[in-house]
Amino acid sequence: MKVKPIIFNYKIFMLKVQSIVLWTVIFFSFSVFSQEDKANPWPEINQTHKPWTRWWWMGNAVDQENIQLQLEKMAKAGLGGVEIQPIYGVKGEEQNYLDYLSPTWLTNLDHTLETAKKLNMGVDMTLGTGWPYGGPQVSTAHAATKLVVDSLKVQKGEKIQLTLTPENEKDRKNAQLLKVLAFNENGAYENLTSLVENGQLKWKAKKTDYTLFMVYEGKTGQQVKRAAPGGAGLTVDHYSKKAFEEYVKPFNKAFSKHGKELRTIFNDSYEVYGTDFTSAFFTEFEKRRGYSLEPYLNLLFDGNNEKANRIRSDYRETLSDLLLTEFDRPWTAWANKKGYQTRLQAHGSPGNLIDMYASADIPECETFGSMPYDIKGFRREMDDIREGDADAAMLKFSSSAAHISGKPLVSSETFTWLRDHFKTALSQTKPEAEDLLLNGVNHIFLHGATYSPERAEWPGWKFYASVNFNHTNTIWEDAPELFSYIANCQSLLQEGKPDNDVLLYWPIHDVWQSYLKASLFFQFKIHSLDEWLLDTPFYKTNKELTEKGITTDFISDRFMEEAKVVDQQIQLPGGTYKCLVVPAIKHMPLPTLNKLIQLQKQGAQIIFRELPETVPGFLDYQKKTEELQQLLTDHQIEKTDDFWKVLKNSGVEPEHLVETGLKFIRRDVHGEKIYFLVNHTSEEIDTHIPLSVRTEEVLLLDPLTKKFGKGQLLENGNGVEVKVQIPSGGSLFLKTGTTSNTPNWIYYKSIENKFPLEGSWKLSFVKGGPQLPDSLNLKSLSSWTELSKDGAFFSGTGRYELEFNNPDEAVNDWQLHLGDVRESAKIWVNGIYKGTLWANPFKINIGSLKKGTNTIIIKVTNLPANRIRAKELRGEEWKIFHEINMVNKDYKEFDATQWQPMPSGLTETPYLQPLSKITLD
Helix, strand or coil: CCCCCCCCCHHHHHHHHHHHHHHHHHHHHHHHHHHHHHHCCCCCCCCCCCCEEEEEEECCCCCHHHHHHHHHHHHHHCCCEEEEEEECCECCCHHHCCCCCCHHHHHHHHHHHHHHHHCCCEEEEECCCCECCEECCCCHHHECEEEEEEEEEECCCCEEEEECCCCCHHHCCCCEEEEEEEEECCCCEEECHHHCECCEEEEECCCCCEEEEEEEEEECCCECECCCCCCCCEEECCCCHHHHHHHCHHHHHHCCCCCCCCCEEEECCCCCCCCCECCCHHHHHHHHHCCCCHHHHHHHHCCCCHHHHHHHHHHHHHHHHHHHHHHHHHHHHHHHHCCCEEEECCCCCCCCHHHHHHCCCEEEEEEECECCCCCCCCCCCHHHCCECCCCHHHHHHHHHHHHHHCCCCCEEEEEECCCCCCCCCHHHHHHHHHHHHHCCCCEEEEEEEECCCCCCCCCCCCCCCCCCCCCCCHHHHCHHHHHHHHHHHHHHHCCCEECCCEEEECCHHHHHCCCHHHCCCCCCCHHHHHHHCCCCHHHHHHHHHHHCCCCEEEECHHHHCCCEEECCEEEECCEEECEEEECCCCECCHHHHHHHHHHHHCCCCEEECCCCCECCCCCCHHHHHHHHHHHHHHCCCCCCCCHHHHHHHCCCCCCHHHHHCCEEEEEEECCEEEEEEECCCCCCEEEEEEECCCCCEEEEECCCCCCEEECCEEECCCCEEEEEEECCCCEEEEEEECCCCCCECCCEEECCCCEECCCCEEEEEEEEECCCCCCEEECCCCCHHHCCHHHHHCEEEEEEEEEEECCCCCCCEEEEECCCEECEEEEEECCEEEEEECCCCCEEEEECCCCCEEEEEEEEECCCHHHHHHHHHCCCCCCCECCCCCECCCCCECCHHHCCCCCCEECCCCEEEEEEECCCC
């Protein structure tokens, strides 16, 4: 047997070796990449995670070059999209105005959409200019309508001859007579309308005294507020589908060729005033309420009594129905057919807020003014703020609507009138944004940004209400840090589904049935919560539940119809709930009670804190009340005496972490939980906090820095406890689950020693105006306003530099405390960027120092207030806007000459504090 010789080919051998090495590298690289990717719990940031902003186009004086420049600045800063809102214009710019929906305007819209798409930004727009919906296409017939009623007492035997025209001269122009009704002292009536000839009524009162009611269809005459060129006109009738269809005709034409990449159509808060009627109202009333209003019309204007209140309740409910079915739902259907979504601010409307918010694809709430916080070092100077109207319960109407209807996004108009113009610091925005996120908002819209071309002198074009997030505002320097923080939070708060345990029934009929000064038109406004919300059992029950750490969503009568029972839990389109709570209540519709009984029979836990006494409305109410009481008796429905015990028996576990003072919201991601924790107390929370769930591991995620790690756990009887360290003003995410590839979270302990950074500070001014102050060497630090006249007028960025010796070379982690910094600061140590401090607490772990001499550079940016004050003291006019022009926070004349200089820069000596890592078992 011959043995074949082995021929060694070196080139082939090396090619095979290289191939093996290459594939090995690829395999391990992919493996390592996969492990790192798996270990990192932070979602990749997309445009919806980022905050968006309302973008005011003043006078529509926009051009493609400046549109592109401003969108690029917004994208670079970290904004995810804009909402176009055309408004009134700038004086002297009239030659640049564009009419709304004109060919050039639409070309600019398309350019905006194309540019935004390239920048990975989205674009929304309002369906009109200014607010509310209205414009030149709205005819008088389809304009906002009101009921005009005059009355006249006629004595028995008296003959009258009347020319029928409204008593109020303002109503005469467009009023149309509908009915003339004569009511006697016993409530019986005669319809005299057929006796009217050529606007004249001749009639004699026989047998008894009468009161005549002359009923007209009138027009409110309300015009679009803050309209842009080409957008002025009457406000549309929001109770008429026909009026809506006529209103959108110009948009049908415009969007047939333009606006293809729009994401969402926006509708602002319902600021349509005094509109309590529509042409078809009497017919719709009878169809929806089951009886004719005509025989009882006199009672609409009666006093505070049972019968009158019931009829007014029916009237108010009919307005609500019409707004929902004839406008809001058709509006969303119209937009969806064109490929758009809708965003709706339902507050201010006369309707059931839960149903109205849920009629849009993205419900949107808003905050207005400044809220108080106990955060250590948080500044809230009373002279500079508007007291805020934000309330957790009010915010939850929009998020509840989204949660129960299965809408993934909840947006908010954010920071409106947070402080006076030019006086809002980034640190003052953070807790306000957090309160929105804690109450279900996960898609923040800034209020806002004003289109301002390069040709505009500083401070640029400004909207009359603050805050203005523009590149001409000094806070823009570090605004990317705020935007990044919001994006990080929203990236987690858009994951999974809401995880609230309890449905809380909103008894809106108790509001509608109340006297409410006999007004037919009642608005559920954020500015009047004391009229309809704060003193109600519903509000108090929600507050009690929240304070106990029990999470809720609100439900309306309409959504009750969609509820099912699955595995003894209440299922709605948006999720499941462990029980439904009915607060103390007086009026409940029979269909709602029947539905609750049905759900209870099917195994759902229904908890009545008090039993309803009667039904709402007028039709057969005595008979229906008897039926309601019989249902309660037959089905043995009783009020719950031990509310908290029954809740616990329903499987509702409170989150006892609230006992530390922490606020929280919780979401569910395929069975695992995400907690967002915020510390708005005055002290650091450094302890183990209990969670109501059992889990193998808990990840800690810092939305400021995107650091993460496995937390230290202790087991307790009901779940686990996890160690957290959250400073006053801080926040943290927790994520349950199994994450074996993730490193442990590093906990630190502060050592008492403090080392002031003293020495010769070099201060130079690198950016801002009206001019850069001279550089200085400082032995002690104080406000720029105390250093020189130029410093008192300056707004911009100053650069501090100091050389200092390492206080203790054994320390591996140093915490830098800036103290009262005005207002934000970027930090470098030995040439290495360490981070930006822009909100409380103004401290940061800078790691280790070199032996011997070290260098720190701190670039501090102040507010634009001092510069605008200087401008006005020099008599330079910048308030050049039409209509409202500029006002202060109280809607009075804006006058910065009356201001005192605002402290700026580092106002006290920073110090270093040693940190030691905590070793936990």
